[in-house]
Amino acid sequence: xxxxxxxxxxxxxxxxxxxxxxxxxxxxxxxxxxxxxxxxxxxxxxxxxxxxxxxxxxxxxxxxxxxxxxxxxxxxxxxxxxxxxxxxxxxxxxxxxxxxxxxxxxxxxxxxxxxxxxxxxxxxxxxxxxxxxxxxxxxxxxxxxxxxxxxxxxxxxxxxx
Numbered sequence: 275x276x277x278x279x280x281x282x283x284x285x286x287x288x289x290x291x292x293x294x295x296x297x298x299x300x301x302x303x304x305x306x307x308x309x310x311x312x313x314x315x316x317x318x319x320x321x322x323x324x325x326x327x328x329x330x331x332x333x334x335x336x337x338x339x340x341x342x343x344x345x346x347x348x349x350x351x352x353x354x355x356x357x358x359x360x361x362x363x364x365x366x367x368x369x370x371x372x373x374x375x376x377x378x379x380x381x382x383x384x385x386x387x388x389x390x391x392x393x394x395x396x397x398x399x400x401x402x403x404x405x406x407x408x409x410x411x412x413x414x415x416x417x418x419x420x421x422x423x424x425x426x427x428x429x430x431x432x433x434x435x
Contacts, residue, residue, distance in 0.1 A: 283341060283369060285376045288332040290323040290357075294340040295332055299323075302359035309396050314423035316392055318347070318356050329380045333360070333373050342369050346377040346389070352415065352428070353381045355391035358400065370403050378407075382433060390415045390428045401425060 288295065299320070307315055323330050323345055333342040342360035346353050355377065360370045378389060391409065393400050409427035414420055 282336045283333045283372070285331055285333045285373060287329055287380065290320055290330045290343070290345075292332075292340075295343060296320065298332075298340055298343045298359055298361070299357060301361070302357065305359075306394065306397075310394050310423045314394070314421050316418070316424070318345075322347075323357065328356075329377055329384075330357075331373055331377050331380070333364075333369055335364075342373050344370075344373040344377050346381045346386075348381060348384060348386060349416075352388040352390045353386040354416070355389060355404075365399075370400075371407065374403070374407055378431070382431060387431050387433055388428065389431070390426070392418055392424050392426050394423055395425050 290296070290299065303317060306317065322328065327348045329346040329348065331344050332340050334340055341364040344358040345356040347356055355374065358370060358374065360373070381389065389409070390412075391404065393404070395401075404427050407429070409429045412426050412428045414424070414426050415428065418424065418426065
């Protein structure tokens with residue numbers, strides 16, 4: 275690791291099908307799955323993350339170690355934030371905020387002006403991040419049904435003409 279700042283990072287679009295990135299997704303699942311019943315787990319798998327309409331970003335430190343990831347699934351009416359995760363040792367450095375801002379900017383560059391997400395009510399840090407980033411609670415969207423184990427949020431952005 276870079277001894278001056280171990281959290282110096284670069285974020286870019288990458289394939290989710292890399293062993294270190296698969297480990298991030300596995301770590302996220304290991305954290306989330308015990309929190310909620312199976313029918314309330316809405317993560318998407320590697321096949322879905324590898325589709326052309328998915329922007330998948332990875333944050334790496336100066337040594338190339340994957341510290342976090344996040345995805346944006348582009349849709350005709352809105353784009354959905356998925357698979358946001360930062361390793362515990364890299365938290366508190368603004369990495370989640372940077373990852374979310376990155377995938378939002380990539381989606382905006384492709385014409386998206388509405389974002390949505392679903393997360394769990396027990397994930398207070400995630401809920402706080404999304405609120406700080408301008409997301410507001412809303413009802414279920416897309417194919418989601420009302421669920422006491424889900425918090426739905428959305429954000430509309432204005433794009434300068």
